[in-house]
Amino acid sequence: MKVNKLNVLSNVKVSDRYWHMKLDASSITELIKPGQFFNIKCGENDLPFLRRPFSIYRINKEEKTIEFLYLVKGQGTIELTDVVADETVDIFGPLGVGFELNPEWDTILLLARGVGIATLAALAQEAAEKNIKCVAILSARSNNDLLAAETLQGFGAQVYKVTEEDGTSDAEDVQQLVEQLLTENDIKAAFTCGSKRLSKLLQKVTKTNQIPSQIALEEHMGCAMGVCYACVCDIQEESGINSVRVCKEGPVFDLEKVVLS
Ligand SMILES: Cc1cc2nc3c(=O)[nH]c(=O)nc-3n(C[C@H](O)[C@H](O)[C@H](O)COP(=O)(O)OP(=O)(O)OC[C@H]3O[C@@H](n4cnc5c(N)ncnc54)[C@H](O)[C@@H]3O)c2cc1C
Incomplete structure (x- = not known):
C-alpha cells in the first residue's frame, strides 16, 4: 500500500448526482480486491485536509486501469469533479480487507x-x-x-x-x-x-x-490507516463485543457479527 500519483484518463458526470473517474493504474503492482478502497486527495491544496475514501468500482487487469463511481456530497467530492483528463490524482491504497x-x-x-x-x-x-x-x-x-x-x-x-x-x-x-x-x-x-x-x-x-453473508461498511474515516480510531464499529464475537477499525479490520466484515445500531 502506498501513495500513487495516477494519471486521470477521464472524470465525467454520468447522472444528476454521480461522477465516474478512470485512472491509469499501471504503477500499482499490488492485487486489488473488490471491497477494498483508496483514500483520495480531493483538493489541490490542503483543503479539504483529509483524504476521502472510495471503493474500487471496476478493475481492468488487461488495460491496467481502475475506476471509481462517486456521489457528489460535500467539499471533497465537489473538488474531485474539477479534475480533468491528463491531470494526476494522489491516491493511497489499496486499503482494507476486501x-x-x-x-x-x-x-x-x-x-x-x-x-x-x-x-x-x-x-x-x-x-x-x-x-x-x-x-x-x-x-x-x-x-x-x-x-x-x-x-x-x-x-x-x-x-x-x-x-x-x-x-x-x-x-x-x-x-x-x-x-x-x-x-x-x-x-x-x-x-x-x-x-x-x-x-x-x-x-x-x-x-x-x-x-x-458479508457487509462492506462505510463509516466516516480520519486517517484510513488504523491510527486515529475515528471509524470503529462493534463486532459480536463469542467472547463479547469487540470494537474494531473499519479502515483496517474492514471495511468488509461477516454480516452476522456486525452490531448494526
Ligand atoms: C470504505 C468506504 C468506501 C466508500 N466508497 C464510496 C464510493 O465508492 N463512492 C462514493 O460516492 N462514496 C463512497 N464512500 C463515501 C465517501 O467517502 C463520502 O461520500 C465522501 O468522503 C464525502 O466527502 P465530501 O468531502 O464530498 O463530503 P463531506 O463534506 O465530508 O460530507 C458531506 C456529507 O456526507 C456525510 N458523509 C461523509 N462521509 C460519509 C460516510 N463515509 N458515510 C456516511 N456519510 C458520510 C457527512 O456527514 C456530510 O453530511 C465510501 C466511504 C467509505 C468509508
Missing part, C-alpha cells in the same frame, strides 16, 4: 443501496470472472441513480431495481423480494453495502436461512 468469494458458491445475492452499488459492482465483476451467478437487488432514490445497474448487467448479473421514485424500496417490499429470490435461486452467500436498514434486513434473513 470481500471473500468462495469459488464453490455458484450463486450469490447482492443487496446494495446508493453508493454501495459501486462497491458491489467490483464484486459482480469478480463473480463473473469466476463463473459465479449474481442475483442483485439495487436500491436508490430514483432510477437516475441506478446507473451502475447496466455495469452489473454487463457482468451477467440478474438485476432487480427498487426505488423511492417507483415506491418499491420499502424495507417490507425488499424483504419480500429477497425471500422470493432465495426460493427461486440456490443462493450460497449474500453481500451488502450502502444501507444500515437493508443490512439489518439481510442480517435477519440470512441468519434464518443459514446463508453466510
